[in-house]
Amino acid sequence: MKRLVILGGGESGVGTAILGKKKGYDVFVSDFGKIKENYKEVLTINKIAWEEEQHTEKLILNADLVMKSPGIPDKASIVKKLLEKKIPVISEIEFAASWTDATLIGITGSNGKTTTTMLTYHLLKSGGLNVGLGGNIGKSFAWQVAEDKFEAYVLELSSFQLDGNYTFNPHIAVITNISPDHLDRYEYKYENYINSKFRITMNQTKEDFLIYDDDDEAISGWFQNNKTKAQKIPFSISRELEKGASIKDKTMKINIKDEEFTMDTTHLALEGKHNMKNAMAAASVAQLMKIRKQTIRESLSNFQGVEHRLEKVLKIQNVQYINDSKATNVNATFFALDSMTVPTVWIVGGVDKGNDYSELMSLVREKVKAIVCLGVDNKKIIDAFGNVVDVMVEVSNMSDAVRTSQRLAEKGDAVLLSPACASFDLFENYEDRGKQFKQAVQNL
CATH class of the missing domain: 3.40.1190.10 (Mur-like, catalytic domain)
Structure with missing residues (x-):
């Protein structure tokens, strides 16, 4: 019986475990973090062995095949050891x-x-x-x-x-x-x-x-x-x-x-x-x-569109609130700003993946009246746009971001959450960030 080891006990990992078991593999799931309760139940019901908060090498390095979750980088030490042993490491796909x-x-x-x-x-x-x-x-x-x-x-x-x-x-x-x-x-x-x-x-x-x-x-x-x-x-x-x-x-x-x-x-x-x-x-x-x-x-x-992608949330006092939390890089935010047709209060910031904000400069000049920085470290954004917009405010949570934006916006304006950054400094993921935005807008 061939041994299939799965690194990561999330959606792709558990799915692979179920398919592997069905196809006759000896399956083991190992997650360096915690596995969610609902996934643990699925693994246990299907009699699939698992561990969490550790990678036990003797249970992993004896694999014939390894599926690693996309979130685990190749430079992780367990992946390096597998590759040194010439054990194939593939994706769920x-x-x-x-x-x-x-x-x-x-x-x-x-x-x-x-x-x-x-x-x-x-x-x-x-x-x-x-x-x-x-x-x-x-x-x-x-x-x-x-x-x-x-x-x-x-x-x-x-x-x-x-x-x-x-x-x-x-x-x-x-x-x-x-x-x-x-x-x-x-x-x-x-x-x-x-x-x-x-x-x-x-x-x-x-x-x-x-x-x-x-x-x-x-x-x-x-x-x-x-x-x-x-x-x-x-x-x-x-x-x-x-x-x-x-x-x-x-x-x-x-x-x-x-x-x-x-x-x-x-x-x-x-x-x-x-x-x-x-x-x-x-x-x-x-x-x-x-x-x-x-x-x-x-x-x-x-077609109804995708949640968190230029999603129109509500119009309050004739100000349109737009959730584009899925914009986790500069290019996505470029599209968002490019599609704005009214003066915009822009909520931006988060974990910067090496962003170059210069390509947004002409759009910010043309469309953005105020910037609300929502992140732990906003220095790069402030350096880039500090001289371009009249008003720049730093906040550290979503409800402050939305309340501040409401104060800065006038009738006929839009408030756009399009962070151009990953969300992991203040939120679980971009969905969590978008849901918090929508909730804060509904609370106005």
Whole structure:
């Protein structure tokens, strides 16, 4: 019996444990932190051995195969020891994909991947496909492979998940865009991070498809020096493309395999240029999956959007409060500020992953009337924008941030939470940060 050791007892770890057990592995789950009670129960009911708050080497280094959660870096000492012993260390995605023959659609990118994933899932489901949703979102992919019988999966994939993939081959891959993020995990080398994203296409064949943003510098740069075997489907909002997706006179045109799809972009449910790109990517997938054109149009116009992503919370005294807590990097915040059409009080800050705020400068000058810094260390933000906006306030919790913003905002303004940073200094995660924002707004 082969031994499968799982590092990390969260959603992906427990899902992998269940699939591993079902496929006849001797399974052991080890978490250096605490495992949540509901996951412990699942493991115990399924008679899967586990430990928490430690990694017992003699129970780990005897593995035939190791699945490590995406949050654990390669430089963790237990991972180094496994690699020294030449024990394969893979991702949940790699493990689960080897046990399903469903059509796999993989979506990655620095920003927009959740919206594009949810939108693609919405299009395929509305089109009557029996489709699952997983990866970096929702229920663990491995868990679904163990228990469900989907014909296709739409998977949101982070660079960390792709790093643990070696044979994974999605039939359709999407790269929404690439901008510097998580560089602390890539030796602070942007090209390492770019290469990591392109792992999504490394095993694709000429029967497969790669959909990508043709306006993106990092993506174009990679194609100058590298090739993919997949059929390329670009999308662009800056110029017309003969093949792929583009916009002309407010009409989205997608041309794939001599099939043309058109839609009036004024009917799109999601606002902003970046969402036009997300819609083109999702619609391209839907067209490849043979969803009816009318269904694609209807689904693009009735999509509800993603929580914590430019989510309109409430209008109070004619001030619109917007929750964009999912903006954990500068590029995401760029899109948010770019889509603002009224004077904005901007709530920003958190754990900085090596941010360069200079690219926001012109937007801040044009759109932002006041900045509320919500973080333990706000020095970089104050240095960057101190001379650009008239009012700058530091706060240390969400209710103060919202109350301060209310004082600074006038009728017709907006208050935008778009932190451009990770949330771990004051919150559990970006969802917790977004929920606290919404709660504080409701308490006004």
